[in-house]
Amino acid sequence: MPSHSQSLPSDSPHRTAAAAVVVGTDGSDGSVTAVRWAARLAADRDRALHIVHCTDPIADRTPRSAYDAFIYATMQDIRLAAEHMLATAREDALAVAPSLTVTTELAPGNPARTLIDASAHAHLVVLGAAASAGALAHLGSTLLAVTSHAHGAVVIVRGPEPDRRSGPVVVGVDGSSVGEPAVGAAFAEASLRAAELVAVHAWSDLTQGQFGGTSYLEMPIDDFAVAEEALLAERLAGWTEQFPDVVVRREIDVYGPRERLAHWSKTAQLLVVGSRGRGGFRGLLLGSTSNWLVQHADCPVMVVHHD
Structure with a gap:
């Protein structure tokens, strides 16, 4: 259990x-x-x-x-x-x-x-995204404050097809304890919507590029992949028992959680993320990935707070 x-x-x-x-x-x-x-x-x-x-x-x-x-x-x-x-x-x-x-x-x-x-x-708070201009899109002050400091869950309605009823619920899993409420909310949403759940996990918050002059793709990452697969399985295990009706697909990447989640937002009916990064510092308004997604995702984004 x-x-x-x-x-x-x-x-x-x-x-x-x-x-x-x-x-x-x-x-x-x-x-x-x-x-x-x-x-x-x-x-x-x-x-x-x-x-x-x-x-x-x-x-x-x-x-x-x-x-x-x-x-x-x-x-x-x-x-x-x-x-x-x-x-x-x-x-x-x-x-x-x-x-x-x-x-x-x-x-x-x-x-x-x-x-x-x-x-x-x-039950949750819903806000609309301001009209965006691609990379120039910015959060309004009210939206940023509510998304950062609200209790429970906030949904930012955005994307060309915000009422999409097909496609999976997609959750970003950072592997930290502060991300647990987002995982739980994603399972609940997938169950309510009778949708598949895609759990996306990246062991690095960085985007594609180089570290110490070496491309990520050239680094010895086999051990990382095994460890991160085990971490993701551990984070999902209890929830799959609590929501046995939810079919879960796991996706593990070396880097770039925002890019992978943004890609999924093109077909997902809902994207779910935590309110803070894997460090969980209360002084931070939003984790960098969550902050970016509520401005650029192509579907509604649910930001779930630790409380």
Whole structure:
């Protein structure tokens, strides 16, 4: 049976039956796609959908001067526009899942903090990726903060076919204990989706190149391959017992986890990664591989936090 460290906790987002799917919206094309994606997932899992948008708290203050009155009137217009945005997002959600229970929240204050707080009780938090320009794509400040500091799991909806229902669930396995929650979440997702699970592991976080003037492909790596195969098997063993319905494919590479995972994202329906690298330092926002994938992957990316 799985060890205690390989058991999904009772308050895990995948085990809390009443937890809603939370999605943030700002009216952008990316957030519209995220709302629709979140609505389909919530409907598939018989959960409610909670749509959140934030405004500056000044809109709720009483004006005390002519300048305050001007600012107040402006913020009231912004508030009305935000309420219209939420109503439109609700319509978008119901258009793809008519029987879905949908609630909306117009919250004052910082959107990142609001979504991070909401993540503590959510099944998962969903955000849309900003329109990208290939290698010039960057994370917005809210997306980066939520992806880095949320509780449980955050999904960044991206790619040309975000609603792809075929293809495997793919998880990056770094072999560390801090990566266990990502592996567990990937198994749970594969089980829920009746999909194959591809476990990708690379013993080096570096990209293809040279080390000490010698190409990786010219290094004596046979011993590494045997050791890493054993490590991957050990990391997956308990989970395969807990999810016997999930068919697992293992892939081990010498280097380049981001390249391999990016390649898989072209056909996967979901990519799952941990929130930190194999070192697990709490001071780091995101592991380099996770950070790169949420900006460049061709399918939705789930970032799973250690808590």
